[in-house]
Amino acid sequence: MIRRREVWEAIVVGSGITGGWAAKELTELGLRTLVLEAGPMIVPERDYTEHVPPYRMPYRGWNDRKALAAEQPVQRECYACDEMGRKFFVNDIENPYTTPEGKPFLWIRGRQVGGRSIMWARQSYRLSDLDLEANARDGIGIDWPLRYADLAPWYSHVEAFAGISGRPEGLPQLPDGVFLPPMQMTCVENAVREAIARDFGDTRLMTIGRTAVLTRDHKGRSACHYCGPCHRGCRTKSYFSSLNATLPAAEATGRMTLRPDSVVHSVIWDPARGRVTGVRVIDRRTGEDLEFFGKIVMLGASALESTRILLNSTSADFPDGLANSSGVLGRYLMDHTMSTGAKATFPGWENHGYTGERPNGIYIPRFRNVTEPSPDFIRGYGYQGWSTRQSWSRGLDMPGFGADYKRRLTEPGVWEFELGAFGECLPCEENYVELDPERVDAWGIPALRVHCEWSDNERLMMRDSADRAAEMLEAGGGVDVRLLTDLTAPGLTIHEMGTARMGRDPATSVLNGYNQAWDAPNLFVIDGAAMPSSACQNPSLTYMALTARACHYALWAKNRGEL
Amino acid sequence: MRRRRALEIIGVAAGAPLLAPGSAVAEALALGRRTRSVAGPVGGAPPATLTPAQARTVTALAEVIIPRTDTPGASEAGVTAFVDALLTGWLDASDRDRFLAGLDAVDPAARAAHGADFADCTPAQQTELVGRMDDDLDRRRRDPEIDDTQTFFYDMKRFTLAGYFTSEPGLRSLGYRIIPGAFEGCVILDQYGTGTRRRGAGPSRNERPERNRAGGPP
Numbered sequence: 001m002i003r004r005r006e007v008w009e010a011i012v013v014g015s016g017i018t019g020g021w022a023a024k025e026l027t028e029l030g031l032r033t034l035v036l037e038a039g040p041m042i043v044p045e046r047d048y049t050e051h052v053p054p055y056r057m058p059y060r061g062w063n064d065r066k067a068l069a070a071e072q073p074v075q076r077e078c079y080a081c082d083e084m085g086r087k088f089f090v091n092d093i094e095n096p097y098t099t100p101e102g103k104p105f106l107w108i109r110g111r112q113v114g115g116r117s118i119m120w121a122r123q124s125y126r127l128s129d130l131d132l133e134a135n136a137r138d139g140i141g142i143d144w145p146l147r148y149a150d151l152a153p154w155y156s157h158v159e160a161f162a163g164i165s166g167r168p169e170g171l172p173q174l175p176d177g178v179f180l181p182p183m184q185m186t187c188v189e190n191a192v193r194e195a196i197a198r199d200f201g202d203t204r205l206m207t208i209g210r211t212a213v214l215t216r217d218h219k220g221r222s223a224c225h226y227c228g229p230c231h232r233g234c235r236t237k238s239y240f241s242s243l244n245a246t247l248p249a250a251e252a253t254g255r256m257t258l259r260p261d262s263v264v265h266s267v268i269w270d271p272a273r274g275r276v277t278g279v280r281v282i283d284r285r286t287g288e289d290l291e292f293f294g295k296i297v298m299l300g301a302s303a304l305e306s307t308r309i310l311l312n313s314t315s316a317d318f319p320d321g322l323a324n325s326s327g328v329l330g331r332y333l334m335d336h337t338m339s340t341g342a343k344a345t346f347p348g349w350e351n352h353g354y355t356g357e358r359p360n361g362i363y364i365p366r367f368r369n370v371t372e373p374s375p376d377f378i379r380g381y382g383y384q385g386w387s388t389r390q391s392w393s394r395g396l397d398m399p400g401f402g403a404d405y406k407r408r409l410t411e412p413g414v415w416e417f418e419l420g421a422f423g424e425c426l427p428c429e430e431n432y433v434e435l436d437p438e439r440v441d442a443w444g445i446p447a448l449r450v451h452c453e454w455s456d457n458e459r460l461m462m463r464d465s466a467d468r469a470a471e472m473l474e475a476g477g478g479v480d481v482r483l484l485t486d487l488t489a490p491g492l493t494i495h496e497m498g499t500a501r502m503g504r505d506p507a508t509s510v511l512n513g514y515n516q517a518w519d520a521p522n523l524f525v526i527d528g529a530a531m532p533s534s535a536c537q538n539p540s541l542t543y544m545a546l547t548a549r550a551c552h553y554a555l556w557a558k559n560r561g562e563l
Numbered sequence: 564m565r566r567r568r569a570l571e572i573i574g575v576a577a578g579a580p581l582l583a584p585g586s587a588v589a590e591a592l593a594l595g596r597r598t599r600s601v602a603g604p605v606g607g608a609p610p611a612t613l614t615p616a617q618a619r620t621v622t623a624l625a626e627v628i629i630p631r632t633d634t635p636g637a638s639e640a641g642v643t644a645f646v647d648a649l650l651t652g653w654l655d656a657s658d659r660d661r662f663l664a665g666l667d668a669v670d671p672a673a674r675a676a677h678g679a680d681f682a683d684c685t686p687a688q689q690t691e692l693v694g695r696m697d698d699d700l701d702r703r704r705r706d707p708e709i710d711d712t713q714t715f716f717y718d719m720k721r722f723t724l725a726g727y728f729t730s731e732p733g734l735r736s737l738g739y740r741i742i743p744g745a746f747e748g749c750v751i752l753d754q755y756g757t758g759t760r761r762r763g764a765g766p767s768r769n770e771r772p773e774r775n776r777a778g779g780p781p
Contacts, residue, residue, distance in 0.1 A: 051741050054729035059653055060645065061729060066652065184748030226746040353752045356743035392728040392737070396721045399701040401628040401693055409724070410634075410736050
């Protein structure tokens with residue numbers, strides 16, 4: 001065991017969306033901060049591959065499927081774990097987890113500097129009081145310990161730095177933010193937007209996606225050049241990631257030390273002082289045991305990894321995991337539902353096209369149980385959607401060959417437009433994680449056992465989302481409308497959250513409203529683990545806002561001598 | 564072993580003038596060389612599965628499916644090397660064996676019908692033979708009781724399409740640019756069918772070979 005004498009003013013575990021933000025905020029607030037990342041260093045100039053054309057890939061984008069099957073049988077379920085992008089996803093053999101028979105859960109993970117902020121889908125939406133009051137209103141789970149007024153300035157704070165493009169719409173359920181200019185819709189999207197306004201205008205609206213991609217130069221980062229495969233990195237730093245934005249900002253303060261290859265085993269608890277004192281680490285490459293000490297510890301390792309670290313941090317005071325006096329640590333796991341909706345083709349637009357690859361789609365904000373009550377379920381869903389023209393791959397389903405066939409496939413095919421719903425998942429005690437009694441990862445750390453399944457509320461909601469999507473596509477002139485009704489397994493939306501929820505009462509929550517552990521004042525959990533409900537919006541922007549707020553609160557509390 | 568070595572040359576130096584005339588490799592390359600093949604190595608997976616005779620048949624078949632017109636055809640685009648890479652490192656053994664068995668049936672069929680190996684048939688004869696395979700695939704496609712994907716020609720066609728439309732000349736024909744520079748959402752194409760203002764065409768979710776995999780949102 002190697003103990004480092006140095007005591008850092010703060011230790012941040014994880015360098016993804018939330019770890020990066022904590023690094024930036026804490027160092028800019030003047031704290032000497034150690035950032036520990038379980039995976040390797042990523043050097044954009046060396047590791048980003050967004051401009052590698054298909055003909056430079058061994059399988060032309062069809063993936064090294066045997067390697068995926070052998071090394072990444074879970075990760076390959078994510079669309080971004082492709083031929084070039086798969087190096088940003090974990091090796092499933094080194095990083096096992098278990099699920100009970102018949103309850104699949106897909107845990108998609110990235111372990112490298114930048115974490116999943118490299119491959120995230122960048123959609124960025126604010127929650128509203130409709131979401132933050134929902135648990136209290138429905139008597140489900142526990143009430144959020146904060147309201148929109150508490151979060152709004154922090155949303156603005158992170159949006160102004162990250163750069164979010166979008167269009168203000170003045171909707172109470174989806175508050176506007178600090179926006180860069182919106183991206184354009186396609187001709188077909190414009191037609192559907194107008195049809196929705198005409199036929200459903202009292203209750204529904206379609207807007208352009210709000211995305212963390214720059215539509216003009218912003219804070220030293222360049223405007224998007226619309227090359228397409230964002231999940232493989234971005235040399236021009238045109239989309240927000242910790243590698244592209246927050247970590248460089250932290251680095252510029254001179255107060256950040258970033259240590260890759262540092263697999264955090266547990267958090268060290270000092271029973272005499274009632275504080276945490278640092279973290280135990282296993283060096284990813286050497287297997288060496290290390291300890292690092294800090295006055296503040298912030299866990300931003302991703303919802304399930306942060307909870308796993310806490311569950312593995314046992315002591316006489318906390319035999320069931322650190323900061324778990326409530327017994328709810330690991331419970332109330334959620335993910336958004338995905339993959340239901342509808343798809344249609346749009347004849348009549350053959351001479352309309354678009355140029356470039358828009359890293360964004362359209363968004364239809366939640367209307368269910370906002371402006372249109374449902375008799376069948378509570379909460380609701382929003383749609384993401386995109387329209388494209390069919391590519392050459394349609395040729396496989398067409399008879400023919402030869403010169404004319406080739407010429408036809410060189411032309412763009414029919415327009416297709418798909419709406420896919422993202423639905424709120426209710427917090428449920430039976431959806432939980434625990435340490436597996438037997439399995440360990442490549443570093444000997446107990447693996448998680450994940451218990452999670454959709455409930456009837458989610459199933460009814462998603463069925464409804466298919467019908468509502470179909471009627472909107474039809475209104476816009478869509479034909480051959482196909483309902484998409486198959487729900488994917490939880491986890492695949494990669495919005496897993498909960499398991500160390502914040503609340504108002506230490507007896508029923510792990511964290512207070514500042515992401516601070518009730519049981520350990522100098523311990524914070526800043527990632528999605530903190531969420532007591534899921535809303536239906538993509539959550540990363542909320543994690544960023546909560547993290548920035550927690551960092552400023554931590555400094556304030558530290559200065560008052562409370563940590 | 565000799566075969567492996569010979570086919571490595573196909574991958575590394577297709578079209579390069581270093582082969583003795585009359586060698587099996589030179590024969591295999593003949594079609595490609597006539598059009599100055601620029602296949603190049605397929606991403607470090609050296610061709611290793613197809614025999615020269617099989618490679619010759621694949622090249623000829625692919626060229627019938629996607630022929631040279633005012634733009635390069637499948638053989639010039641390096642489809643044979645791509646097919647070999649798939650056979651070598653991508654397909655499961657059972658799928659690879661089905662493909663090779665189907666491929667090996669092509670020449671006997673050509674000889675029975677026209678008295679020559681497929682690659683040596685006239686263009687009209689080749690068109691007739693491929694037409695038969697394509698009609699058969701289409702029949703299977705329409706029959707809900709049959710899995711049309713479990714046939715040689717299904718794979719031959721999809722490998723040819725993918726190999727061609729992800730090649731440099733194939734992508735050029737689609738108007739692909741690595742860095743478009745801008746997104747214009749709603750443009751009128753100059754003339755439907757030949758306009759240059761159209762989207763790029765890298766492999767996308769829709770072109771993924773394994774179906775039913777959930778895609779994420781943009």
